[in-house]
Amino acid sequence: MKIKFMQSLLKFVIISVTTLIVSITSAFAAGVSILAVWGGDEEAGFRQLLDGFTAETGIAYTYEGDRDVQEVVKTRLAGGNPPDVAIIPRPGEIAALAKAGALVPLSTLLDEDYINANYGKAMVDLGMHFGEFYALPVKASSKSTFWYKPQSFKDLGVETPDTWDELMVIADKYLAAGKTPFAMGGRDGWTLTDWFENIYVRVAGPEKYHQLFVTHELEWTDASVVEAMGYFRQIVDPDTKIMGGAEGAISTGFIEGMDAMLQDKAEMYYEGGFMGGIAKQNFPNLTCGKDYSWFTFPSINPEYGKAIMGGGDFAVAFSDTPDARAFWKYLAGEKGNTAWASAPKGAIISVNKNVPLDVYSPCIALEAADLAGADILVFDGSDMATPAVGGDAMFVGLQDFVADPDSVNDVLEFIEDAADNSY
Amino acid sequence: MRSKFNWEAWVFILPTCLLLLAFLVWPTMQTIYYSFFKGNFLDPTVEFFGLGHYDRLLTGDRQFLRINKWPPSGALINTIVWIIFLPTLTVIFGLVIAVLADGKKYETFIKSIIFVPMAISATAASVIFRFVYNNDPETGALNALLVFLLPEFEPVSWLGRKTMANFAVIFAAVWIWTGLAMTILSAAYKALPQEIIEAAIIDGATQWQRFWRLVLPMLSIPITFLVVVMIINALKMIDLVYVMTMGGPRGGTRVIGFSIYVEMFANGKIGYGSAIGAILLILVLPIILYQLRQTKKQL
Numbered sequence: 001m002k003i004k005f006m007q008s009l010l011k012f013v014i015i016s017v018t019t020l021i022v023s024i025t026s027a028f029a030a031g032v033s034i035l036a037v038w039g040g041d042e043e044a045g046f047r048q049l050l051d052g053f054t055a056e057t058g059i060a061y062t063y064e065g066d067r068d069v070q071e072v073v074k075t076r077l078a079g080g081n082p083p084d085v086a087i088i089p090r091p092g093e094i095a096a097l098a099k100a101g102a103l104v105p106l107s108t109l110l111d112e113d114y115i116n117a118n119y120g121k122a123m124v125d126l127g128m129h130f131g132e133f134y135a136l137p138v139k140a141s142s143k144s145t146f147w148y149k150p151q152s153f154k155d156l157g158v159e160t161p162d163t164w165d166e167l168m169v170i171a172d173k174y175l176a177a178g179k180t181p182f183a184m185g186g187r188d189g190w191t192l193t194d195w196f197e198n199i200y201v202r203v204a205g206p207e208k209y210h211q212l213f214v215t216h217e218l219e220w221t222d223a224s225v226v227e228a229m230g231y232f233r234q235i236v237d238p239d240t241k242i243m244g245g246a247e248g249a250i251s252t253g254f255i256e257g258m259d260a261m262l263q264d265k266a267e268m269y270y271e272g273g274f275m276g277g278i279a280k281q282n283f284p285n286l287t288c289g290k291d292y293s294w295f296t297f298p299s300i301n302p303e304y305g306k307a308i309m310g311g312g313d314f315a316v317a318f319s320d321t322p323d324a325r326a327f328w329k330y331l332a333g334e335k336g337n338t339a340w341a342s343a344p345k346g347a348i349i350s351v352n353k354n355v356p357l358d359v360y361s362p363c364i365a366l367e368a369a370d371l372a373g374a375d376i377l378v379f380d381g382s383d384m385a386t387p388a389v390g391g392d393a394m395f396v397g398l399q400d401f402v403a404d405p406d407s408v409n410d411v412l413e414f415i416e417d418a419a420d421n422s423y
Numbered sequence: 424m425r426s427k428f429n430w431e432a433w434v435f436i437l438p439t440c441l442l443l444l445a446f447l448v449w450p451t452m453q454t455i456y457y458s459f460f461k462g463n464f465l466d467p468t469v470e471f472f473g474l475g476h477y478d479r480l481l482t483g484d485r486q487f488l489r490i491n492k493w494p495p496s497g498a499l500i501n502t503i504v505w506i507i508f509l510p511t512l513t514v515i516f517g518l519v520i521a522v523l524a525d526g527k528k529y530e531t532f533i534k535s536i537i538f539v540p541m542a543i544s545a546t547a548a549s550v551i552f553r554f555v556y557n558n559d560p561e562t563g564a565l566n567a568l569l570v571f572l573l574p575e576f577e578p579v580s581w582l583g584r585k586t587m588a589n590f591a592v593i594f595a596a597v598w599i600w601t602g603l604a605m606t607i608l609s610a611a612y613k614a615l616p617q618e619i620i621e622a623a624i625i626d627g628a629t630q631w632q633r634f635w636r637l638v639l640p641m642l643s644i645p646i647t648f649l650v651v652v653m654i655i656n657a658l659k660m661i662d663l664v665y666v667m668t669m670g671g672p673r674g675g676t677r678v679i680g681f682s683i684y685v686e687m688f689a690n691g692k693i694g695y696g697s698a699i700g701a702i703l704l705i706l707v708l709p710i711i712l713y714q715l716r717q718t719k720k721q722l
Contacts, residue, residue, distance in 0.1 A: 071689070096463065244583070247580035248580050250673065265559070391690065403673055414485065417483070
């Protein structure tokens with residue numbers, strides 16, 4: 001009896017001590033903690049960089065992937081336990097964090113020369129908030145990619161469109177041929193905001209775009225918004241042009257929309273360049289560039305041409321420790337980014353200007369070139385807008401618009417009301 | 424002797440009291456307090472706002488309550504629809520199945536099948552129903568069935584039509600919880616005193632009369648219990664909505680629980696979300712008080 005008791009006591013002591021040591025080391029010594037949105041392939045790609053960091057510096061890292069990263073960051077901040085580094089897709093969210101004083105400016109963690117040696121000015125500007133460099137763009141993608149099927153275009157006898165009018169001609173030809181021109185993924189409200197933003201920057205230009213989304217100097221009832229909605233209306237009204245009609249459009253998820261195009265239920269699908277990776281995963285026997293491809297979202301007002309709307313993710317800092325400093329240096333450097341951009345799974349388009357273009361596959365190299373060569377580059381507007389507008393009111397409002405295009409004024413007043421209460 | 428302070432009793436209930444204080448009373452008070460302020464997640468009390476949030480919720484936020492346009496809409500209305508339909512349908516289906524299956528040859532088998540959804544997580548159930556409701560009959564089981572039965576039938580986008588989507592989600596919840604209602608009512612039904620029913624048979628009561636005049640009144644306690652549980656389930660609904668529709672289409676399935684999540688965590692409006700939480704508390708309180716009184720009566 002006694003021996004048994006001693007044994008279990010010993011076990012208990014050993015387990016407690018190890019737990020204690022593990023928790024102490026993880027709290028004080030375990031290098032760098034990183035929180036990001038990525039799981040699956042995307043995480044595997046990012047881990048190429050992370051593993052390279054540990055191999056080079058010997059500093060350990062902990063990675064946590066969570067789709068609701070913004071919510072998790074807020075909760076952990078409130079609990080006084082933020083990660084060292086978080087990767088956040090929404091500049092609006094980053095501005096809010098910076099305003100609340102939660103972020104460490106990157107100028108204290110990285111040399112200015114080092115930043116300029118690795119990033120172009122446009123990219124650094126994207127990470128500026130309130131005159132301070134808070135957010136390092138770590139990956140970029142074009143959200144001005146209009147997906148189509150080359151063979152289907154060939155059968156219809158059309159070329160990829162340069163202008164909006166050419167796009168509408170193609171849509172009408174498809175209708176006449178008894179096919180559905182567009183699929184839409186409007187259950188996810190952000191696909192509709194992406195549509196609107198591409199149209200808006202082409203109608204009103206980047207300056208008004210900034211005033212509408214970022215500063216809210218421009219009201220949602222402005223004539224330029226009404227004009228842009230008029231173009232959007234040509235897509236959704238009559239709703240025979242969209243798969244499943246209006247109700248189908250707003251109950252289809254963004255992945256289902258792409259799937260539908262590849263299953264020949266629709267002929268074109270607008271959503272960002274990242275859809276290529278999803279298509280590759282869902283339809284491994286189809287090839288990008290051959291079975292499906294994309295053209296740049298066509299121009300509307302020639303003055304603004306084919307402005308590129310880019311999306312991306314930003315890294316922000318919550319702590320300033322020697323380990324964190326080493327990590328930031330690696331994260332912003334050429335070596336880690338090249339490894340990440342050429343990862344066998346989950347490769348990204350890096351915004352580090354020293355990453356060679358030949359690491360990309362042809363379809364992605366095209367996207368990287370589009371991003372690099374853009375005359376006008378704007379960031380995703382709804383991601384820059386305050387969340388109550390860009391992540392909520394716009395979703396509901398644009399769904400309303402797709403379902404009932406006549407309600408456009410009501411919709412714009414509704415979004416303006418939400419903006420009025422949130423900026 | 425009786426009035427002497429009972430130290431031992433207090434020592435035993437103290438841990439529970441502390442836990443309840445820390446995890447229930449304190450957060451509740453804090454939520455109510457925050458609802459009078461504007462602020463952010465780091466400092467929820469930047470600016471005193473009085474009843475401003477409540478004012479906007481009840482008069483200015485059409486996503487929460489819109490009564491100036493017919494039909495009324497918004498999260499509050501959607502939740503009320505939940506409160507009406509979820510308890511009613513689960514209890515009716517549960518009762519009908521419990522009574523009809525009772526004593527039948529395949530009773531256990533039927534009841535097991537009806538109960539299975541209770542063992543499925545809400546997320547999985549939501550994904551299943553997203554397929555069931557798909558507007559393409561090739562994927563959507565419901566449309567496929569209707570097209571098969573009625574060749575003229577035009578497939579409906581169950582989750583794409585604002586007026587329909589809320590009911591579609593409610594039905595998924597009914598599918599999940601009917602099993603619970605059936606199990607509880609079936610157990611209660613089997614425990615009914617047979618003498619009374621036999622006496623009624625001897626007195627010449629028809630089966631119908633026996634059901635309405637005897638069985639139903641005698642089942643009133645478990646039915647009340649189920650109704651209360653289902654109302655609370657309806658009030659705190661978020662998981663099915665989150666996975667099936669994200670509150671859409673056009674805000675048609677936004678319910679109070681989902682609104683709290685969106686305003687607080689997605690939109691970062693701590694005070695506004697707290698105000699919705701406080702309204703939810705006001706709605707839940709009478710139901711909980713009623714149930715407490717019922718429980719006391721039975722003791």
